[in-house]
Amino acid sequence: MNTYVVETRQLTKRYGDHAAVKNLSLSVERGEVFGFLGHNGAGKTTTIHMLTTLLKPTSGTALVCGKSVTDQSLEARRHIGYVPENVRLYDTMTARANLLFFARLSGVENPDRRIDETLDFLECRDLAPRLVGSFSKGLRQRIGLAQAILHRPDVLFLDEPTSGLDPMGIKTLRDLIVRLNREFGTTIFMNTHLISEISRTCTSIGVLNQGELVFRDTIEKVTERYGSESSLEELYLSVTPVQAKGAA
Amino acid sequence: MRNLIQPVLTIAGKDIRDALKDRFIILMTAFLLLASLVALAVAAIALKVDVATYAEAKAGLIALGKDASTIPDPAFYPLKLLRGFVEHVEIIGAIIGILIGYRAAASERGRQTLALIVTRPISQWQFLAGKVLAGTAIISSGLILAFVIAGIAVIAISGIVLNPEDIGRLAIVMSAAGLYALAFFLLGFVTALWAKKLPNALLLAFTVWLSFVLIAPQIGDTLDPDNQVAGGVFKQLQIAKPQQVEILQSFSTYETIRNGIEVASPTKHFERLSFAVLGIKDTYAGQPLMPILAEKASDLVWLLAIALALGLLLFARRLDPNRLSKE
Ligand SMILES: Nc1ncnc2c1ncn2[C@@H]1O[C@H](COP(=O)(O)OP(=O)(O)OP(=O)(O)O)[C@@H](O)[C@H]1O
Ligand SMILES: [Mg+2]
Numbered sequence: 018m019n020t021y022v023v024e025t026r027q028l029t030k031r032y033g034d035h036a037a038v039k040n041l042s043l044s045v046e047r048g049e050v051f052g053f054l055g056h057n058g059a060g061k062t063t064t065i066h067m068l069t070t071l072l073k074p075t076s077g078t079a080l081v082c083g084k085s086v087t088d089q090s091l092e093a094r095r096h097i098g099y100v101p102e103n104v105r106l107y108d109t110m111t112a113r114a115n116l117l118f119f120a121r122l123s124g125v126e127n128p129d130r131r132i133d134e135t136l137d138f139l140e141c142r143d144l145a146p147r148l149v150g151s152f153s154k155g156l157r158q159r160i161g162l163a164q165a166i167l168h169r170p171d172v173l174f175l176d177e178p179t180s181g182l183d184p185m186g187i188k189t190l191r192d193l194i195v196r197l198n199r200e201f202g203t204t205i206f207m208n209t210h211l212i213s214e215i216s217r218t219c220t221s222i223g224v225l226n227q228g229e230l231v232f233r234d235t236i237e238k239v240t241e242r243y244g245s246e247s248s249l250e251e252l253y254l255s256v257t258p259v260q261a262k263g264a265a
Numbered sequence: 266m267r268n269l270i271q272p273v274l275t276i277a278g279k280d281i282r283d284a285l286k287d288r289f290i291i292l293m294t295a296f297l298l299l300a301s302l303v304a305l306a307v308a309a310i311a312l313k314v315d316v317a318t319y320a321e322a323k324a325g326l327i328a329l330g331k332d333a334s335t336i337p338d339p340a341f342y343p344l345k346l347l348r349g350f351v352e353h354v355e356i357i358g359a360i361i362g363i364l365i366g367y368r369a370a371a372s373e374r375g376r377q378t379l380a381l382i383v384t385r386p387i388s389q390w391q392f393l394a395g396k397v398l399a400g401t402a403i404i405s406s407g408l409i410l411a412f413v414i415a416g417i418a419v420i421a422i423s424g425i426v427l428n429p430e431d432i433g434r435l436a437i438v439m440s441a442a443g444l445y446a447l448a449f450f451l452l453g454f455v456t457a458l459w460a461k462k463l464p465n466a467l468l469l470a471f472t473v474w475l476s477f478v479l480i481a482p483q484i485g486d487t488l489d490p491d492n493q494v495a496g497g498v499f500k501q502l503q504i505a506k507p508q509q510v511e512i513l514q515s516f517s518t519y520e521t522i523r524n525g526i527e528v529a530s531p532t533k534h535f536e537r538l539s540f541a542v543l544g545i546k547d548t549y550a551g552q553p554l555m556p557i558l559a560e561k562a563s564d565l566v567w568l569l570a571i572a573l574a575l576g577l578l579l580f581a582r583r584l585d586p587n588r589l590s591k592e
Contacts, residue, residue, distance in 0.1 A: 069380075069384045070383075070384060071380055071383060071384060091386050091387075091388070092386075094384055094385060094386040095386045097384065099380070099381065099384045101377040101380050101381070102377075103377065104376075104377045104381075105375075105376035105377055105378070106376065106377075106378060106381075107279075107283070107372070107376070107378060108376075109283060109286055110279075110283075118275060118279050119381065119385070121271065121272070121275040122272055122275055122276075122382060122385040122386075122387055123385050123386065124268070124271075124386065164381065
């Protein structure tokens with residue numbers, strides 16, 4: 018059995034003439050916390066959409082836990098958790114009702130107990146009876162994360178998880194991600210703009226530029242070679258030389 | 266088996282609970298009930314006036330020393346009182362259908378929840394079936410409530426207890442109303458699921474509503490010469506049946522167009538069926554049910570076909586992820 022949780026070959030997504038993702042060949046090993054960097058419009062969200070079976074690739078293949086996201090999408094989905102950017106859930110339902118809904122859809126046995134365990138893990142059991150509509154962005158993100166890990170997925174996809182959070186919220190989230198990775202062994206695949214987050218959270222990074230993978234290595238090797246955090250920024254800027262044409 | 270059905274029920278259950286909390290849907294349903302009761306009251310008053318006129322005429326005849334038994338007692342069909350109710354179901358029922366369908370899709374868009382549902386290990390058909398099941402359940406319970414209240418109101422106003430056949434007629438019209446509202450539910454759902462921008466979906470659905478519920482039946486009615494003269498053109502002109510047929514033949518293209526406009530409208534099919542089954546249209550009043558059903562079965566088939574076609578459209582197309590996260 019191979020150790021790759023995510024494995025893509027020549028993965029490509031085109032919108033008309035424009036290739037949002039170009040011949041992406043990328044592997045992420047079990048247990049990694051992978052940070053996916055890139056400018057606005059680089060193709061990060063498009064990649065996550067393909068890996069979470071939302072979007073059909075134009076060409077190439079992608080496997081999640083050995084299952085093809087196109088031909089075995091139902092099987093692949095059993096292994097993934099997904100937290101979209103700005104996740105919101107149902108405002109008029111309590112946190113528990115929201116989680117119960119997704120637990121049932123994920124086929125979780127004994128959902129009530131699993132919800133309690135998950136909320137305890139995320140240190141937010143008190144949120145359960147409250148309406149999600151009344152939540153701040155940080156709390157919504159927490160329930161969004163709870164929803165994604167109820168079924169204890171092998172790999173968790175996070176799209177810009179820190180977007181819109183205050184520094185405290187960012188720190189809390191970072192700690193949760195690291196704990197999730199350590200305690201459950203969940204592989205993390207995380208899109209981000211924030212270089213500062215990468216060095217603190219991730220074990221490896223990839224840099225996408227205009228749909229193409231321009232850099233891929235472990236954080237260890239990067240710091241070994243380039244030293245401090247500011248050099249990581251230099252590295253990032255050096256591998257993404259031109260501001261993407263269409264980027265805002 | 267349980268694995269196939271359970272996600273469908275989960276999605277349906279959530280939507281039903283959610284719709285019950287939706288003030289706008291509750292308000293529209295209350296409005297439908299209220300408008301129906303008003304229509305029934307108005308019909309009852311009109312009936313009382315008719316009865317009074319009859320009694321007066323009869324008294325007049327007796328006063329003149331004539332035999333009053335030559336004028337027959339007017340036939341009274343309590344279900345006829347439901348005309349206004351049926352018309353409200355046509356118009357407001359369609360709106361409620363569209364709104365429930367719209368919110369079934371709109372409530373998932375822009376909150377990323379549709380994307381989350383689609384990345385769960387369930388099939389697209391299970392998601393859609395859950396939505397349609399919820400819509401059907403909400404519409405059915407609303408209609409059952411409306412028809413029970415209307416039936417009780419008819420009994421209260423007319424003082425006549427409905428016989429089992431009358432109740433059967435009500436049940437048939439209620440089922441047709443269910444199909445009718447379901448067609449508009451599917452219209453609202455499909456457009457809100459597929460439209461690039463949500464407001465466009467509502468605009469499109471209500472354009473269809475305007476064309477098929479309000480305009481098409483009106484055009485059909487206005488173009489029908491029989492509707493322009495009380496009692497019908499031929500009757501007023503005292504033209505004999507063979508001549509009527511002859512005259513109508515020279516207007517056959519006109520009649521085809523007029524009929525075509527009516528046939529395109531689910532509203533008209535529902536109305537033709539309901540007016541016949543309930544005896545609201547005079548030619549059917551007091552007629553036995555079975556021959557009426559046989560004659561109007563095609564209208565029921567049309568309603569079924571329209572709902573089925575929209576359903577097929579819904580299930581045949583793959584969900585577009587570009588719509589999943591956009592408001
Ligand atoms: N539905 C679509 N139709 C056409 N082009 C699209 C569509 N979705 C995305 N794109 C294009 O694909 C490219 C990649 O977009 P994507 O959202 O994957 O970038 P991203 O790296 O996630 O950017 P950001 O950091 O802004 O989230 C962009 O140029 C975008 O305009
Ligand atoms: Mg993005």
